[in-house]
Each structure stands twice: as C-alpha cells, then as structure tokens.
Amino acid sequence: MEYHERTPIEDARKYRVGDVIYVTGEVILARDEAHKKLLEEGAPLDLKGSVIYHCGPVVTKVNGEWKVVAAGPTTSIRMEIFEDKFIEKFHPAIIVGKGGMGERTLKALKEHGAVYAAYTGGCGALAAERIKGVKEVHFLEELGIPEAVWVFRVEEFGPLVVTMDSHGKSLYDDVDKNARKNLEDILKKIER
Amino acid sequence: MIDEIVYAIKKAETQLSEDTVKALKEAYERETNPMGKTQLEAILKNVEVARKESLPMCQDTGLQTFFLEVGYDFPYMRELKSALVEAVRRATREIPLRPNAVHPFLHKNSGDNTGRFVPYIHWELKEGDDATIHVIPKGGGSENMSGLYMLSPGVGIKGIKKAVIEHIFKSGGKPCPPTIIGVGIGGGADLALTLAKKAAILRPIGVRHEEDFVAQLEEELYEMANKLGIGAMGLGGDTTVLDVHVEYAYRHPATLPVGIVTQCWANRRAKVHIDANGKVEVV
Structure with a gap:
C-alpha cells in the first residue's frame, strides 16, 4: 500500500511492513542528545501523532532564514536505549530513521500503535528537496545544529518504507534470519 | 591552491564518482527484491538532485580526510598542510558542510571541521616534483x-x-x-x-x-x-x-x-594535482 498522509497522524496501526508513506505537514528531528533531553525535561511541543526523524541535518542561514541543505537519516539503533520510553511518553505515530531498531522498540510500537519507517540512508539531498522550510528549532544553543530539535515543514516527504509495524512484524528480523541462513551455507562452502 | 582544494571538496561532496553511479545503476537494473529496489531508486534520485542542485549528497558530509602522494622534490611542501586546513574551513562555510569535528571528552564541536589531527592528512612520499591530493571525506x-x-x-x-x-x-x-x-x-x-x-x-x-x-x-x-x-x-x-x-x-x-x-554508497572522492610550477588542477 502507498499512503499520502498529513500530520498529525491519528491511526498508525493501519500501516503494515512493506507499505510506503509520503508525509506532508511537519517532521520533528531528534537524535541521541535530543531523546535524552526530551525524556529528562519534557517536550516543548506536542508530539502526539507526530513524525519523529532520526537525523542530524546540514542547515545554514541565508538572509536571516534557515535553509536546509541536506537531511538524510542517521543510524537509529543508537536511539534504542531511549525509544521505548520516548514512545510511551510522547506517543509519536511514525519513527523515521535508517537501519532499523531492536526488540524494545518493536514492543513499544505494538503497545502504543506506532511504526518505524526507513528513509533511504544518506539521501540528504533528496530529503532537502522535500523540506519546504523550518518552522522552529529547540535547544539549538545547547546541542548544536546536528543534535537540536528541528521542526521542518515538509511536502510529500518520502519514500518512507514501513519496516517495523505495530503488529510485531519487523522486516529486519526477516532479512536477518534469511542472511543468517545464507551465511551458514557460505561458511560451509568456504570450509570445503 | 586553496581555491582548487575547496572546489575539489565540493566536487567530492556533491558529485558521486562516475564508477559508483554506474555500479548503482547496474545494481538497480538487476535487483529482484522490491524492498531493495525502492532504496536503490531513492539513492539514484538523490545523487541526481545533489549533482543538479550542487548539494551535498549526504547530510553526513564526513570527516575531512586527505591522502597525499607528494614528490620528494615538490617545492610547495611547507604550504600544503595549512592550505588543506584553510580549505576545509572555507568549504565548511561555503558548501556548506556539517561541522563534524567534536572534542572526544568535552563534546564540544569546533564548528569548522578542524581540530587536533583533523582534517586527517595521510602523507606518502614518492619520486618526482609534483603532488596529488586525494580528497576523501568519510562518513561516520x-x-x-x-x-x-x-x-x-x-x-x-x-x-x-x-x-x-x-x-x-x-x-x-x-x-x-x-x-x-x-x-x-x-x-x-x-x-x-x-x-x-x-x-x-x-x-x-x-x-x-x-x-x-x-x-x-x-x-x-x-x-x-x-x-x-x-x-x-x-x-x-x-x-x-x-x-x-x-x-x-x-x-x-x-x-x-x-x-x-x-x-557507504556515497563513495566520495576527488583529486587535486599540483605540479612543480604551481599549476593546480582538479582532476
């Protein structure tokens, strides 16, 4: 299925692994330090039904206005230590990043009806093309550009491929199981 | 030579090397898995946008890294290191690049991609009086x-x-x-x-x-x-x-x-050649 959605998103349970989503509205950036800070101090904005994006962007100021130069995803597994608590506390609808996440997050997605979607790693220029502006930024002074909480206005932001859904399915588990089996065959062949 | 090094950094960051583009296109054509295919398609689109708009192809613009091959008789040896550092500062502002140089204990970002031992410069000496600079920003x-x-x-x-x-x-x-x-x-x-x-x-x-x-x-x-x-x-x-x-x-x-x-697929590289007369070329 292909979805074209507007934020905030009310029902993320309908998404299944393999679905492709394009988002219009707002995307909120949070990576390592931002997760830590929001969990400790609370969020300065409403995150219910939001799209949380694991990304450290390149932004620059042109004539007093923020311009997003590149904004591809960062490796999500680093946020595994925070994400289940983050989902429980703030109820986002879609977590976007790359590389997938672990058991704890998968469980939280199931409990709270959210999904994890992959944005193609490194595709910073393509992402920047779909980002239409910066609505606001939090903790910029303290955390610096890559770690700050940016709120981007986006149009048709995607393709976001659902790889972990709220029904306990993870594409990464499937790929991993398959690769593990292939690895065993290859190692046997090397031994021969 | 600073201008040319800045240009080479920009070229590496915004134009994916031809051999890599070709290999990605072939992989896309061959791919039989629909999930993998969506990703290869997005990468190729992204590479095109980056080239057309002169934007970095990835938001992680890398740790600025230079591999040098320098002739024993290269006359501008003394200027090379400071030129590379200055070029990185300028490229960071002008392209722009993400500031990716962080103090490992104090967590402070220098803001201009320079710091202790950074940019990383790897020196190799060779016969001759010319120098080749391989510009290879490396993603984290x-x-x-x-x-x-x-x-x-x-x-x-x-x-x-x-x-x-x-x-x-x-x-x-x-x-x-x-x-x-x-x-x-x-x-x-x-x-x-x-x-x-x-x-x-x-x-x-x-x-x-x-x-x-x-x-x-x-x-x-x-x-x-x-x-x-x-x-x-x-x-x-x-x-x-x-x-x-x-x-x-x-x-x-x-x-x-x-x-x-x-x-990663963002196989960024560019080359600067400097001869003994000071003629600088981005190859």
Missing part, C-alpha cells in the same frame, strides 16, 4: 562498521574469507549498503587498516588487483557477500556490496592482521 556510519581481526596465522586463507563474510553479515544494513569493502591483509594492525581504507576508497569499482591470486579472492568475496541477501539499506536484496577490494603487505610470522574498511 560506515566508518563505525570498520573491523580489525588479529587472526591466528594458522587459519590461512579460509580464515580470512570467513572473517570478511562474517563482518559484512554483522554490519547488516548499518553502513548504508550497497557498500564497497576494503580488506587489508598483513603488516601490523595500523597498516592493515590503512591498506583497507585505500583499497576501499581510492581504487575505482570494477578494477581488480594486479595479482591474479588477489583478484580471484576479490571476485570470490564479492560473490559470497552478495549471496547474503542483506540488500540495499539492509531491507533485503541482491546487491549488498558494489565491490570488494583487497590489498596486502608481508606479515610478521606470529600475526595475521585483517583490516576491514566499509565505504
């Missing part, structure tokens, strides 16, 4: 998937193959596949990794090692790696690696170091 995600395996020499070539394939398996989708894998065998720990990095990044995709035995090993590792089925971005598919490049050095009798460096 793929660098995290580097590995050093100090094997027992007794495990032989089979042990090396196993180490490489298991490493690629463990890396999964994390280093932004399809990747280029550099393998450095022998020397000491540091040399094995340096050889691996040069093999991964400096050698064009599809070019085999000049020695048949090594070329065969590369071919074999390439085929085995792509049988894993990890696919583009780890979403499953036929292409996990675009190539495997192997380089070697003689080893100590008691050691068999195997260094592995992973380069």
Whole structure:
C-alpha cells in the first residue's frame, strides 16, 4: 500500500511492513542528545501523532532564514536505549530513521500503535528537496545544529518504507534470519 | 591552491564518482527484491538532485580526510598542510558542510571541521616534483562498521574469507549498503587498516588487483557477500556490496592482521594535482 498522509497522524496501526508513506505537514528531528533531553525535561511541543526523524541535518542561514541543505537519516539503533520510553511518553505515530531498531522498540510500537519507517540512508539531498522550510528549532544553543530539535515543514516527504509495524512484524528480523541462513551455507562452502 | 582544494571538496561532496553511479545503476537494473529496489531508486534520485542542485549528497558530509602522494622534490611542501586546513574551513562555510569535528571528552564541536589531527592528512612520499591530493571525506556510519581481526596465522586463507563474510553479515544494513569493502591483509594492525581504507576508497569499482591470486579472492568475496541477501539499506536484496577490494603487505610470522574498511554508497572522492610550477588542477 502507498499512503499520502498529513500530520498529525491519528491511526498508525493501519500501516503494515512493506507499505510506503509520503508525509506532508511537519517532521520533528531528534537524535541521541535530543531523546535524552526530551525524556529528562519534557517536550516543548506536542508530539502526539507526530513524525519523529532520526537525523542530524546540514542547515545554514541565508538572509536571516534557515535553509536546509541536506537531511538524510542517521543510524537509529543508537536511539534504542531511549525509544521505548520516548514512545510511551510522547506517543509519536511514525519513527523515521535508517537501519532499523531492536526488540524494545518493536514492543513499544505494538503497545502504543506506532511504526518505524526507513528513509533511504544518506539521501540528504533528496530529503532537502522535500523540506519546504523550518518552522522552529529547540535547544539549538545547547546541542548544536546536528543534535537540536528541528521542526521542518515538509511536502510529500518520502519514500518512507514501513519496516517495523505495530503488529510485531519487523522486516529486519526477516532479512536477518534469511542472511543468517545464507551465511551458514557460505561458511560451509568456504570450509570445503 | 586553496581555491582548487575547496572546489575539489565540493566536487567530492556533491558529485558521486562516475564508477559508483554506474555500479548503482547496474545494481538497480538487476535487483529482484522490491524492498531493495525502492532504496536503490531513492539513492539514484538523490545523487541526481545533489549533482543538479550542487548539494551535498549526504547530510553526513564526513570527516575531512586527505591522502597525499607528494614528490620528494615538490617545492610547495611547507604550504600544503595549512592550505588543506584553510580549505576545509572555507568549504565548511561555503558548501556548506556539517561541522563534524567534536572534542572526544568535552563534546564540544569546533564548528569548522578542524581540530587536533583533523582534517586527517595521510602523507606518502614518492619520486618526482609534483603532488596529488586525494580528497576523501568519510562518513561516520560506515566508518563505525570498520573491523580489525588479529587472526591466528594458522587459519590461512579460509580464515580470512570467513572473517570478511562474517563482518559484512554483522554490519547488516548499518553502513548504508550497497557498500564497497576494503580488506587489508598483513603488516601490523595500523597498516592493515590503512591498506583497507585505500583499497576501499581510492581504487575505482570494477578494477581488480594486479595479482591474479588477489583478484580471484576479490571476485570470490564479492560473490559470497552478495549471496547474503542483506540488500540495499539492509531491507533485503541482491546487491549488498558494489565491490570488494583487497590489498596486502608481508606479515610478521606470529600475526595475521585483517583490516576491514566499509565505504557507504556515497563513495566520495576527488583529486587535486599540483605540479612543480604551481599549476593546480582538479582532476
């Protein structure tokens, strides 16, 4: 299925692994330090039904206005230590990043009806093309550009491929199981 | 020469090397897994946008890294290092680049991609009076998937193959596949990794090692790696690696170091050549 959605998103349970989503509205950036800070101090904005994006962007100021130069995803597994608590506390609808996440997050997605979607790693220029502006930024002074909480206005932001859904399915588990089996065959062949 | 180095950094950051684009297109054509195919398509679109709009192809614009080949009689030796540092500062402002130089204890970002030992400059001397600067900004995600395996020499070539394939398996989708894998065998720990990095990044995709035995090993590792089925971005598919490049050095009798460096699809490189008369060219 292909979805074209507007934020905030009310029902993320309908998404299944393999679905492709394009988002219009707002995307909120949070990576390592931002997760830590929001969990400790609370969020300065409403995150219910939001799209949380694991990304450290390149932004620059042109004539007093923020311009997003590149904004591809960062490796999500680093946020595994925070994400289940983050989902429980703030109820986002879609977590976007790359590389997938672990058991704890998968469980939280199931409990709270959210999904994890992959944005193609490194595709910073393509992402920047779909980002239409910066609505606001939090903790910029303290955390610096890559770690700050940016709120981007986006149009048709995607393709976001659902790889972990709220029904306990993870594409990464499937790929991993398959690769593990292939690895065993290859190692046997090397031994021969 | 600073202008040309800034331009070379920009070229590396915004225009993906031709051999890599070609390899990605071929991988896209071949791909039979719909998940992997969506990712290859997005990468190719992204590469096009970056080139057209002169934007960095990835938001991680890398740790600024230069591999130099400098002639013994190159007359501008004294100016080279400061020119590289200044070029990095200017490129950071002008392209712009993400500030990626952080103090490891104080967590402070210098803001201009420079700091202690950074940009990283690797010097090699050669005959002649000219210099070549390889501009190779290296992303953090793929660098995290580097590995050093100090094997027992007794495990032989089979042990090396196993180490490489298991490493690629463990890396999964994390280093932004399809990747280029550099393998450095022998020397000491540091040399094995340096050889691996040069093999991964400096050698064009599809070019085999000049020695048949090594070329065969590369071919074999390439085929085995792509049988894993990890696919583009780890979403499953036929292409996990675009190539495997192997380089070697003689080893100590008691050691068999195997260094592995992973380069993501954003295989960024540009080259600056400076001759003895000060003529600077971005190749």
